[in-house]
Amino acid sequence: MIGYLLSGDLPRSRALSAALLLVLAALAFAPFLFPGTRSLDVAAKVCVFVLLAASYDLLLGYTGIVSFAHTMFFGIGGYGVGLAAANWGPGWGSLAAGSALALLLAVAIAFGVGLLSLRVRAIFFAMITLAVASFFQILASQLSWLTGGEDGVNFSLPRLLQSRLAAYYVVFAASLALFLVLLRIVNSPFGRVLLSIRENEFRAEALGNRVVVYRTAANCIGALGATAAGLLYAVWLRYTGPAATLSFDTMVDILLMVVIGGMGTMYGAALGATIFVLAQTYLRDLMKLASGALQGVPLLPDLVHPDRWLLWLGVLFIVCVYYFPTGIVGRLRAKRA
Amino acid sequence: MPEAMLALAGVNTHIGQYHILQGVDFEVPRGGLTMLLGRNGAGKTTCLRTIMGLWRSSAGRIVFERAEIQHLQTPDIARLGVAYVPENMGIFAGLTVRENMLLAARTGAPDEKRLAWIFRLFPPLEQFWHGLAGNLSGGQKQMLAIARAIVEPRKLLLVDEPTKGLAPAIIGNMIEAFRELKRTDTTILVVEQNFHFARSLGDAVAVMDSGRIVHTGSMAALAADEALQAHLLGLSMESHQ
Amino acid sequence: MKRDWLPLAVVPVLVLAALPLVASMPIWVTLTVAGLAMGMMIFMMASGLTLVFGLMDVMNFAHGVFISVGAYAAASVLLAMKAQTGSADLGANLAAIVPAVLAAVALAGLLGWFFERIVIRPVYGDHLRQILVTMGGLIVVEQLIVVVWGPDMIALPRPEALGGAFIFGDAAIERYRVLAVAVGLAVFGAMWLLLNRTRIGLLVRAGVENAEMVESLGYRIRRLFVGVFVAGSALAGLGGVMWAMYQESLTAQMGMQVMVLIFIVVIIGGLGSVGGCFVGALLVGLTANYTGFLAPKLALGSNILLMVLVLLWRPRGLYPIGK
Numbered sequence: 001m002i003g004y005l006l007s008g009d010l011p012r013s014r015a016l017s018a019a020l021l022l023v024l025a026a027l028a029f030a031p032f033l034f035p036g037t038r039s040l041d042v043a044a045k046v047c048v049f050v051l052l053a054a055s056y057d058l059l060l061g062y063t064g065i066v067s068f069a070h071t072m073f074f075g076i077g078g079y080g081v082g083l084a085a086a087n088w089g090p091g092w093g094s095l096a097a098g099s100a101l102a103l104l105l106a107v108a109i110a111f112g113v114g115l116l117s118l119r120v121r122a123i124f125f126a127m128i129t130l131a132v133a134s135f136f137q138i139l140a141s142q143l144s145w146l147t148g149g150e151d152g153v154n155f156s157l158p159r160l161l162q163s164r165l166a167a168y169y170v171v172f173a174a175s176l177a178l179f180l181v182l183l184r185i186v187n188s189p190f191g192r193v194l195l196s197i198r199e200n201e202f203r204a205e206a207l208g209n210r211v212v213v214y215r216t217a218a219n220c221i222g223a224l225g226a227t228a229a230g231l232l233y234a235v236w237l238r239y240t241g242p243a244a245t246l247s248f249d250t251m252v253d254i255l256l257m258v259v260i261g262g263m264g265t266m267y268g269a270a271l272g273a274t275i276f277v278l279a280q281t282y283l284r285d286l287m288k289l290a291s292g293a294l295q296g297v298p299l300l301p302d303l304v305h306p307d308r309w310l311l312w313l314g315v316l317f318i319v320c321v322y323y324f325p326t327g328i329v330g331r332l333r334a335k336r337a
Numbered sequence: 338m339p340e341a342m343l344a345l346a347g348v349n350t351h352i353g354q355y356h357i358l359q360g361v362d363f364e365v366p367r368g369g370l371t372m373l374l375g376r377n378g379a380g381k382t383t384c385l386r387t388i389m390g391l392w393r394s395s396a397g398r399i400v401f402e403r404a405e406i407q408h409l410q411t412p413d414i415a416r417l418g419v420a421y422v423p424e425n426m427g428i429f430a431g432l433t434v435r436e437n438m439l440l441a442a443r444t445g446a447p448d449e450k451r452l453a454w455i456f457r458l459f460p461p462l463e464q465f466w467h468g469l470a471g472n473l474s475g476g477q478k479q480m481l482a483i484a485r486a487i488v489e490p491r492k493l494l495l496v497d498e499p500t501k502g503l504a505p506a507i508i509g510n511m512i513e514a515f516r517e518l519k520r521t522d523t524t525i526l527v528v529e530q531n532f533h534f535a536r537s538l539g540d541a542v543a544v545m546d547s548g549r550i551v552h553t554g555s556m557a558a559l560a561a562d563e564a565l566q567a568h569l570l571g572l573s574m575e576s577h578q
Numbered sequence: 579m580k581r582d583w584l585p586l587a588v589v590p591v592l593v594l595a596a597l598p599l600v601a602s603m604p605i606w607v608t609l610t611v612a613g614l615a616m617g618m619m620i621f622m623m624a625s626g627l628t629l630v631f632g633l634m635d636v637m638n639f640a641h642g643v644f645i646s647v648g649a650y651a652a653a654s655v656l657l658a659m660k661a662q663t664g665s666a667d668l669g670a671n672l673a674a675i676v677p678a679v680l681a682a683v684a685l686a687g688l689l690g691w692f693f694e695r696i697v698i699r700p701v702y703g704d705h706l707r708q709i710l711v712t713m714g715g716l717i718v719v720e721q722l723i724v725v726v727w728g729p730d731m732i733a734l735p736r737p738e739a740l741g742g743a744f745i746f747g748d749a750a751i752e753r754y755r756v757l758a759v760a761v762g763l764a765v766f767g768a769m770w771l772l773l774n775r776t777r778i779g780l781l782v783r784a785g786v787e788n789a790e791m792v793e794s795l796g797y798r799i800r801r802l803f804v805g806v807f808v809a810g811s812a813l814a815g816l817g818g819v820m821w822a823m824y825q826e827s828l829t830a831q832m833g834m835q836v837m838v839l840i841f842i843v844v845i846i847g848g849l850g851s852v853g854g855c856f857v858g859a860l861l862v863g864l865t866a867n868y869t870g871f872l873a874p875k876l877a878l879g880s881n882i883l884l885m886v887l888v889l890l891w892r893p894r895g896l897y898p899i900g901k
Contacts, residue, residue, distance in 0.1 A: 064706055066706060066709045066710070121705065122705045122706060122709070123631075123637040123705055123708075123709065124845070124849075126637075126639075126709055127637075127841045127844075127845060128845075130837075130838060130841060131838060131841060131842060131845075131882050131885060132882075134838045134882065135879050135882040138878040138879045139879065142875050142878065142879070143875075200353065200354075248834070252713070252717060255710070255713060256717075259710060305725075307724075307729065308721055308724070308725060310717060310721055311717075311718060311721035311722065311725070313717075314714050314717035314718040314721060315714075315718055317710075317713075317714040317717065318697075318711060318714035318715065318718065321701075321707055321710045321711050321714060322700060322701075322711070389794060391790060391793075391794070410793075410798070411790075411793040411794055412793045412796050412797055412798045412799070413798075415793070415794055415795060415796035416796045421794045423791070423794070427788055427790075427791035427794070429783070429784045429787050429788060429791070430787065431783060431787055431899065432780070432783060432784060432787075436780055436784075439780065440780055440781070440784055440792070440795060441795055443795070443796050443797075485795070
């Protein structure tokens with residue numbers, strides 16, 4: 001049963017299974033375990049980012065392509081819900097319509113960008129996605145009559161979703177379900193072809209699998225995942241805006257989550273997202289203590305200043321790229337305790 | 338018996354997971370022109386690239402004038418006196434003919450007399466001296482590629498399919514040029530599929546198949562034995578007359 | 579010698595086409611000079627990146643940090659020498675500017691050397707990991723800048739003698755912009771001379787086309803890599819100084835912010851082509867300024883549209899290097 005749910009991709013390590021179960025339990029019972037708006041906020045953010053990071057791992061870890069446009073799709077999802085709810089009223093119909101439009105737009109863009117640039121070298125593709133994402137960010141902040149500009153869009157939701165509890169479980173359930181869908185996809189024949197392309201492009205091409213087709217498909221699926229995450233995040237926040245979704249910082253965060261968690265493992269994205277969001281919220285408090293304790297020492301207080309947590313994550317990220325491409329998941333699995 | 342200029346013993350080369358050279362053993366005699374023949378995919382180009390250090394051999398020894406070179410970097414192999422003319426000619430299209438030659442002349446400007454000799458062999462190079470190499474015709478590019486390899490005296494020339502894609506008339510010029518080259522002190526190893534070209538110029542011959550040398554001997558002997566030609570070279574002889 | 583002049587010709591065409599659109603000669607002059615100045619600065623920042631990519635097949639996504647570091651190093655010097663920069667005497671200004679520029683170029687170059695040896699060398703040939711590792715480097719160095727210089731934006735007033743404007747009839751042309759154009763032309767001129775009239779330049783140009791063949795001709799071209807990388811970083815540092823004085827402010831993200839423009843310039847110019855980078859930078863600078871005046875809403879996105887147009891015309895950039 002578990003094997004079926006996880007599409008045969010078992011954690012394969014007691015330590016990893018324990019960690020994943022812990023996260024799952026914490027998220028499933030979050031409203032009861034961690035009362036308080038801030039903790040629930042963090043839990044919802046973890047759910048959303050697990051999905052976002054997992055959909056990125058499909059691209060980076062399984063297909064081997066670096067795209068900087070992922071936050072753009074995240075934003076498209078957010079604006080789909082936000083603009084629909086704001087302009088067509090907070091009903092289920094408008095939510096559905098907004099979501100559908102967002103998903104369609106995302107696939108169209110992913111398809112277009114994919115076909116045009118996936119034929120060329122990885123570096124060219126990465127630069128193009130950066131330019132496209134940047135363009136979208138500019139559009140979102142400049143077309144303020146449509147998108148609310150830098151301030152974004154506040155909106156309300158159908159009755160049912162106005163309850164924080166209900167909204168949380170919608171976000172949790174949807175994220176979990178879509179994560180399992182992604183797991184199924186990467187463990188299917190399609191996923192295996194993706195891996196073979198990543199390993200050896202020429203051989204895959206020679207074996208008759210048109211590389212561009214598979215990569216474009218992966219690009220589209222990844223985009224759909226990110227858009228879905230965007231939809232959910234907007235539902236939770238009842239707000240959408242360029243800073244929350246489209247910023248390059250968010251893109252960097254996703255990269256950190258996937259690489260530190262472990263590329264090409266899906267579970268890595270889950271763990272990476274969890275750790276990252278927790279660190280973003282709570283590590284700072286820890287670091288503030290450390291920084292305070294080191295007052296008077298030159299430079300050191302600045303290095304452990306809570307706002308510098310990104311510095312340490314960056315270092316960890318680099319170390320992972322060089323030495324631990326399978327990240328935390330890889331280390332846990334290696335310890336087959 | 339004059340010592341071999343170049344000797345390969347048990348050379349293996351892997352490219353990724355592909356085992357291309359599977360134990361190559363042969364010697365290139367000093368002076369003269371050795372032809373390396375074989376069908377497409379036999380491993381001839383890989384052989385030259387391995388000698389030149391562009392691809393690392395996974396096993397075996399390559400000895401050039403008594404020194405083992407299989408572990409050396411390409412620039413160091415070149416400095417020992419080996420010149421390489423690749424299959425795609427490797428000319429720098431964005432540079433002029435003059436700049437291509439200047440680069441090839443490691444010790445500075447090319448020697449006047451040598452240059453005059455090269456211009457006699459390949460007149461178009463003098464004609465287009467200040468033109469961009471990218472604007473040359475296919476045959477002229479090939480001339481430039483070879484001219485670069487001989488702008489200074491070298492001990493060993495490795496040439497990969499010099500007649501590929503050339504019109505028959507130009508091939509005739511090429512044969513003449515190589516005949517001239519043979520009169521110098523240089524040892525030449527040529528990979529070819531054109532048997533006519535090979536027969537006109539080769540002194541010694543080695544035939545490759547599936548990553549191994551399957552025949553060595555004199556060109557004269559091979560040229561005289563039609564049955565052996567058919568056996569070793571199969572279709573390739575027919576299609577490149 | 580058949581050279582491809584068409585892309586270069588687009589620049590004067592654009593400039594002339596803008597005149598009727600702007601409809602006012604003085605404003606057109608101001609915009610054009612501003613555009614050229616901006617273009618020159620972007621060229622300085624981008625040329626190192628394209629050359630490194632062409633020669634070494636390395637795309638350094640952290641290139642922006644050399645810009646930031648150069649700017650911050652220069653700012654530290656300039657702000658410490660307020661007496662000299664505050665004076666209206668050009669000589670006094672230069673007494674501050676010269677060491678500032680030297681500091682910028684030196685620190686950026688040093689960081690470049692460090693980057694090439696430690697960060698990039700282990701991942702030569704692996705484009706995926708290159709992108710990831712340089713992204714990581716970007717994050718770390720940006721954070722380190724904040725550690726050393728603090729998180730707040732730093733204001734950097736231009737040295738007195740460089741402020742103000744030349745007045746020609748109705749047109750006001752900022753002195754600083756003229757300086758930027760002059761410096762940019764000097765840098766381009768020096769690069770051109772180096773690339774086309776020296777043996778090292780010959781090696782670099784040939785190496786950009788086919789590094790393997792250069793090695794087969796007996797040159798240890800890898801030794802050149804470090805030198806080119808350091809030179810590219812130093813140039814970016816110089817561009818950073820000019821850029822900071824242009825904007826009269828610095829933030830830790832300034833390098834990253836201009837990276838999108840730099841990538842657009844590099845793509846438009848053709849990966850590996852310094853000449854293409856020059857033309858592309860001028861086009862980007864001019865476009866940004868003209869649309870900033872004619873259609874402000876469109877201005878930020880105008881360069882991406884420009885890139886799309888250029889790629890439709892020449893899919894591999896204006897001056898692609900035949901690989």
